[in-house]
Amino acid sequence: MTAEQLLSACCAVSVCSIICVSNKASLVVVVLDSHQDRLPQCGGLVPVLVIDGQPVAESEATLDAIAELAPSLATPTPSKRQQWRDMLEQRLIPVGKAAVLNPSSKNMAALRVVIAEWEAKLRERPGKGHFLCGESLSIADVSAVPFWSRLQEEMDCVGAEEFPLTHEWLAACRAREAVRRTQMSSWWWWW
Template identity: 25%
Template structure:
């Protein structure tokens, strides 16, 4: 059985959701970043952490990729062009969506007040809107980011779009609004969110 450490209001939601989609048994420990239990497993104090056979695995994208590869689902096979496209979309989302939201969060409540730059959030919102335009041109035809198959980047994108709404970063592309509504309606998403 897996153990997932982290709250649903963090990137741990991505991991919980994937485990629900896979149907793998797991235990959820809702710890906050930098808590003593988290720091003992990850000196950076960051969540999520997945415990696999007593070994901690950190970073949500590494965890998602491990789970998808290990269970042979929600991913394209390594060494295929489809996997290269999947990995490209994953990197795009991390660079353009996740990074902008994380930087905004750092300048909102994570950094010491004297280090925060309030004006940076306007630039990040603008960049986030530009990135949405690029992404909709890269999306496949079908219900998911790559087309008819749900893959690793879907978990990242849906989580980032939900995070954007919380952070008051507008979702300006209707295709992404519709996409998020579909993803949030999935039973596995709802089960993960209820934790």
């Protein structure tokens, strides 16, 4: 199974069993609401991925676990993945959330500043490729694209002329079948 097939299977269904790329671990994706009695140690956190009988809860932790099992989804170094994750969690999500909940001129201006910072970070990437860490979709992209997709749908804030690299990156991610299959309807936010 390719890394993209693994990711697609993990993200597209509620409960499934998968033999991982390494063939050393089995994965089970669990919808916690219907299995809380079997996984009380997860404390109500979702999503939950069970790897060789051990539950891993929350999005970022499950993505890290998938990256360990599917090296083709890993970034060149964990620090690269963490740099993008930090920018997303510490800058974009708080500012984006404020803009979505209250699209005042102040919040929209702050959002444009953060998008410009993301664009600058994309410009600084070494090498080529349409994705955050190079030529291939990685866990860094998988972590970021859901928020960016919803933000773009809701706010139409990533114009091709003003933010060409961000626009290109988002389009490249959204063109992937595995990503398209996981996109939620436009009414849905997770905060």
